[in-house]
Amino acid sequence: MLKLHHIFRNIAQKGKVSVLLFHECDKDVFRKSVIYFKKYYNIISLKDYLENNNLINNHQKPFLILTFDDGCASNYHLLETVKKYKIPVTIFLIYNYINSESPFWWNLNGPTSTQVEDMKTISNNKRLSVINVNLDNKFNTNTRDSLNIKEIKEMIPFFDFQSHTLSHPILTNCTKKTIEDEIISSKKLLESLLDKKVSHFAYPNGNYNSNIIDQLKKTDYESAVTVNHGFNDIKPKSKYEIKRIIVGPGTDYLVTITNASGVYASLKRYLGL
Structure with missing residues (x-):
């Protein structure tokens, strides 16, 4: 597998931009992975990629973005x-959970993992009713899931914070009004909190369509990242459909750096898993 990883990095990723999608990563695994990434990749920012800063003339190592x-x-x-x-x-924040003691809605102890997946397919109003029932019955993790304002303020000089909506709904299941509110309000509120322009967006659960892209453009977002697997061209074909490579939580160092090459996901797709 490690040999395949090197092949992918040197051939499939050459002249491409790979965007990694994390949710959580163990502190030591992240440190070791970063040391590896700095050796074998050009780690660039999302902004540098979209502005194409010095990418065309620098192809010695593949490009990597961490999100x-x-x-x-x-x-x-x-x-x-x-x-x-x-x-x-880059960290994509869900505004309504900042400073909240409430767990992310998919981490509520009430619904099973299967029910959470089902909740992603129903209308947003029905999903909210299920969440409210679980909150009323005090199904919670008793653990803060989100960064709080104090932590974010300390991190601002070193991280690029961007928008992941107000409440992480499945946007394709939402009304036009809800879509507008989630996209517009999250941008305005984050800009006020961070005292900087918010220009980039991550689709909750990776769900999007042309209407959602149109709303992002109207709201002056410059790009959006997906959960569509793959490598990106140096000049992206669509700034609102940037592909990413998922690195699952709880993975060790070797799995993390192998995932970064895209080899795991590519093999799974090839095998139909």
């Missing part, structure tokens, strides 16, 4: 490594 969705509380522990190695990392 984290949701703004999990554990992301705070990445700060030490990010500061030490001076690497760009």
Whole structure:
């Protein structure tokens, strides 16, 4: 598998931009992975990629962008490594969970994992009714899931914070009004909190369509990242459909760096798994 990983990095990723999608990553695994990434990749920011800063003339190593969705509380522990190695990392925040003691809705103890997947297919109003029932019955993790304002303020000089909506609904199941509110309000509120422009967006659960892309453009977002697997061209075909490679939580160092090459996901797709 490691040999395949090197082949992917040297051939499939050559002249491409790979965007990794994390949610959480163990502190030590992240540190070791960053050391590896700095050796074998050009780690660039999302902004540099979209502005194409010096990418065309620098093809010696494949390009890598590190992104984290949701703004999990554990992301705070990445700060030490990010500061030490001076690497760009983008975190997509869910605004309504910042400073909240409520768990992310998919982490409620009420629904099973199967029910959570089912909740992603129903209308947003029905999903909210299920969440409210679980909250009323006090099904919770008793653990803060999201970064809080104090942590975010400390991290601002070292991380690029961007939008992942207000409440992480499945946007394709939402009304036009809800879509507008989730996209517009999250941008405005985050800009006020961060005192900077918010230009990039991550689709909750990766669900999107042309209407959602149109709303992002109207709201002055410059790009959006998906969960569509693959490598990106140096000049993206669509700035609102940037592909990413998922690195699952709880993975060890070897699995993380192998995942980064895209070999695992590519083999699974090839085998139809």
